[in-house]
Amino acid sequence: MKPRPPTLRDKRRYILCAVDPVHRRHEPRRMYYAIQNAVTSLWGDHGSAKIQMAVVGGDEGYVIVRCIRGTEDLLEAAIATVTGLDGERVALHPVAVSGTIRALRRRMRPAPPVRMMDEIEIDGRTVTPCAYSRQKVDLFAKGIKNQESLYFTHDDMEES
Amino acid sequence: MKRTDSCVHPYPAGDTSLRRFALEAKTLGYDAIVCVGGAESGMIHGVRVMTGIVIREPSMNAVISRIKRCRSDVDIVMVGAGDAAFNRAALAYRGVDLLCNLFAAQKKAFDHVAAKNAAENGIAIDISLHPLIHQSGGARQRALGMYADILRLHRRYGFRLTLSSGAYSYLDLRSVREVIRLCSLFGMEKDEITRALSTVEHLACPPEPVEVVP
Numbered sequence: 001m002k003p004r005p006p007t008l009r010d011k012r013r014y015i016l017c018a019v020d021p022v023h024r025r026h027e028p029r030r031m032y033y034a035i036q037n038a039v040t041s042l043w044g045d046h047g048s049a050k051i052q053m054a055v056v057g058g059d060e061g062y063v064i065v066r067c068i069r070g071t072e073d074l075l076e077a078a079i080a081t082v083t084g085l086d087g088e089r090v091a092l093h094p095v096a097v098s099g100t101i102r103a104l105r106r107r108m109r110p111a112p113p114v115r116m117m118d119e120i121e122i123d124g125r126t127v128t129p130c131a132y133s134r135q136k137v138d139l140f141a142k143g144i145k146n147q148e149s150l151y152f153t154h155d156d157m158e159e160s
Numbered sequence: 161m162k163r164t165d166s167c168v169h170p171y172p173a174g175d176t177s178l179r180r181f182a183l184e185a186k187t188l189g190y191d192a193i194v195c196v197g198g199a200e201s202g203m204i205h206g207v208r209v210m211t212g213i214v215i216r217e218p219s220m221n222a223v224i225s226r227i228k229r230c231r232s233d234v235d236i237v238m239v240g241a242g243d244a245a246f247n248r249a250a251l252a253y254r255g256v257d258l259l260c261n262l263f264a265a266q267k268k269a270f271d272h273v274a275a276k277n278a279a280e281n282g283i284a285i286d287i288s289l290h291p292l293i294h295q296s297g298g299a300r301q302r303a304l305g306m307y308a309d310i311l312r313l314h315r316r317y318g319f320r321l322t323l324s325s326g327a328y329s330y331l332d333l334r335s336v337r338e339v340i341r342l343c344s345l346f347g348m349e350k351d352e353i354t355r356a357l358s359t360v361e362h363l364a365c366p367p368e369p370v371e372v373v374p
Contacts, residue, residue, distance in 0.1 A: 020330075020331055021331075041296045041297075042345075073341055073344070076337070076338065076341045077338075077341040077342055077344065077345060079338075080293065080334055080338035080341055080342055081292065081293050081342075083293060083294055083331075083332075089329065089331050090331065091331040091332070091333075091334075093188070093334075093335050093337075093338065094335075094337060094338065094341075123172070135179075135183055135205075136180065136183065148175075149175060150171065150175050150176075150177075151175060151176040151177065151180045151329065151330050152171075152176075152177045152179070152180055153177060153179040153180050153183060155179055156177045156179055156180070
């Protein structure tokens with residue numbers, strides 16, 4: 001199939017989004033469905049067709065999303081309303097917008113190493129701490145239906 | 161100008177500790193946060209942490225007695241919105257700093273009389289981003305309509321606005337860039353958003369007349 005001449009091609013922009021929690025990996029397809037649902041819920045079918053969102057890749061802790069030029073603000077507003085993915089809590093924070101994926105990859109920082117620690121007890125619950133970055137500690141407790149998470153720092157752990 | 165999230169709920173109400181909230185807020189571009197239910201205030205990880213309380217009482221008398229009991233213990237006093245008469249009375253009482261949760265109130269709960277009271281008494285109106293992020297369909301549409309109406313009254317009467325995430329988890333926090341995008345959904349301009357983010361700084365340290373101390 002012959003490609004379109006450059007003057008007739010859709011002009012696109014790429015948005016780099018930071019994914020929280022950093023250490024959880026998500027399938028690009030699931031990420032696409034989550035963002036697409038948010039876009040459709042906020043802007044409707046017409047807005048969604050204007051934006052033409054697509055998940056084009058990413059790395060641990062980041063995802064790159066594509067849209068039509070001029071609709072970056074609309075897509076960023078919709079990305080801010082994404083709260084869950086695969087039944088887990090997630091947050092996406094738009095970091096940068098660029099015309100090329102290469103420029104966005106240069107802005108990606110490597111994910112901090114994760115260190116699992118021994119189980120401890122907090123407020124009568126047995127939790128498994130997972131330390132990463134200088135101060136952040138995520139605590140995971142096995143709940144009745146699914147895993148419960150608490151988010152602390154090293155200073156909180158020393159106090160408790 | 162300090163950028164402040166005017167309502168977060170740290171552990172045990174939420175799943176994120178106060179220090180973790182401060183750390184994440186710093187990353188997202190905030191200079192201060194107001195913690196409801198937090199015990200300590202001060203500087204944590206370069207973020208100013210203020211204590212706040214949300215008072216939800218059925219009558220104004222109960223609100224006034226609670227404010228008198230807790231005024232000295234917290235930095236910011238917030239009152240949960242009720243019906244139109246309650247809101248007018250709350251905004252006429254100078255002990256209140258913020259009127260919050262208007263998205264959960266009735267459609268005509270905040271009218272031009274309440275707006276005038278808020279402007280005269282220097283009480284701010286809180287716009288919570290929680291319904292815009294976590295709700296959809298009719299609930300989100302109602303919240304957007306309510307906030308657009310509040311914005312119209314703000315431009316007419318000049319009362320202060322604040323912005324809050326209502327976060328129970330650090331995953332509910334949104335960066336300043338995302339706040340600008342979300343607030344543009346109901347027509348708020350960038351300079352209005354910047355002023356709203358710095359309002360809590362003025363509420364916590366109101367300007368006082370100069371006193372000569374011998």
